[in-house]
Amino acid sequence: MDDETILEAFDPEIAKFVEVLLKNGNVGVFGGSIRVLEPKTGQYIISQKGCCDRFRVQVPFAGSTLTWQVIFNSVFPENPPDFMFGPQERTFIPELENVKSLVNWDASNRDCLLVVIKELIHLYKEFQENLLRNYSRMQFEYTSLLELDTGKFNDVELLLARKGVRDTSVNFLIKLPVDFSEIPEFLTKDNPGEDLAVLLVSFQNVESNKALPQLYLSPRVEHALGGSASLRIPAFPTGGCLMDYVPNVCELLENMVDQLVKGYQKRSEYIAAFLSHFGRSVLEYDVESFSKISIMFEMQDFYFTMHITLPAYFPRDQPEFMFQSIYHTGTHSKPYTAIVKDYPYSPRWSGNEMAERARIYLNEYIPEFKRASVSQIRVR
Structure with a gap:
């Protein structure tokens, strides 16, 4: 209805x-x-x-x-x-x-x-909360969590649910105070709503030292962080406590957000460096997410394009270089291409150094790519 x-x-x-x-x-x-x-x-x-x-x-x-x-x-x-x-x-x-x-x-x-x-x-x-006072173990879990970091984790819902004559399970639903405001807007603009992360920890019974944790994110945050497949939280340790486990999960999520924000900033720096080094040869680049750039090159009357794809968690993850001949076709009559991932790279380099190292690598690699495209043999 x-x-x-x-x-x-x-x-x-x-x-x-x-x-x-x-x-x-x-x-x-x-x-x-x-x-x-x-x-x-x-x-x-x-x-x-x-x-x-x-x-x-x-x-x-x-x-x-x-x-x-x-x-x-x-x-x-x-x-x-x-x-x-x-x-x-x-x-x-x-x-x-x-x-x-x-x-x-x-x-x-x-x-x-x-x-x-x-x-x-x-x-x-x-x-x-009053019901919980009858169970010292669960009461400790709850109060110790609330007392952490001057109430950092005080937005909690708890539920005692009777499963049978003797067993009572306990759920703790905890809002994680993660700041999502620095996530680039292009990652969240198509997903309205709030930015939220909550952790559900379910104990099998009031005396159990085993628990099942589940992380729930609002659609905006889940999309920004790359979907549920990217969000794996550690298992709740046997004999562990909420006061130890919850801050660890919160820190894990904060680190993911930090990597995402810094990755966006580093991608912007990277694209700017390639524009500086190869400005006249640039065909196009992504001005919103800074995730792609395409460049046309000529070397000894041989013309080809280079497409660079930057991953979401750049610079931790290495960009992919795809070289494409404008003359020759490979399988299925498509332009001959070669994908390279093993070129010299360090996430600690500046964008300018990455662009300079790429330029040096190109001088070494292009003759090999030219021979392969002519002979229709894929390389690397």
Whole structure:
């Protein structure tokens, strides 16, 4: 059921609250969306549309989903709703006076239901913190993490979930305070939203010294860092602690961002150096990401092009040189090419030195490439 169909099912005076949930209901450490499900009515006479006054909401919390029922009365739609919590929250019974936004319900404010849900989430977090006090091992994990670096890792959601008669698993969802603001804009411009990184650490039970960690990134950050395949975090060590593990993962991510930013700066320097050394011969180059440059060369009446591709994590990773003849064709009648990756290179060189070393290498390599292109034998 799409959002428009859902809204049509509700009484108009209630639909305005639901619409805010659907459009702006991002909550929690990772900013997940609130989902609205199963619109129903408490009326005896049911029309086709516009009569529903109760529904379920799914709220993301600590790597899991809370399912609560919201109950309005379409006869008195201006009245505040009632809430029924799920079986996992059967002991979560907040005092009404603690839900200030519900006590001071203002039906003229379209955001009032969202405000109530956010306040209930905050109270639910406090409820989970109180439950954790019964388990000394997990309480230590939580408090020691919060005390690190004057509250650097204090944006945490935790959830104790009963798995059976005896077992209770524990989730910690931790926002990693990584600064993504220096990531080049071209890597994030096509992915709207916030830049976020959160770490979910799941303990099998309250006494376990084993945990499963999972890193979640917002689409902008994941795209900028090269996709999920590039993001491998270390396993949680047996007997390890959150206070040691979480800063390590945070530092790993910070280093990746730092390499990405410095790589962009070094690619810019590299392209500028090649423009300086081979300016009149340059055919084109990437002015946004500085990831490619193409140059036309002539040596002893032999003309060819050189295409240089710079990797995202340059200068750690070496650029690729592709030489292409403008005369000869290789397999499938395509221009004859040769790809070179074993030329002299050091990530510690300046862009200017890299360009100068490339010039020296060209003088040595071109005769070999010319002979190979003429004879149609690939080299290197």
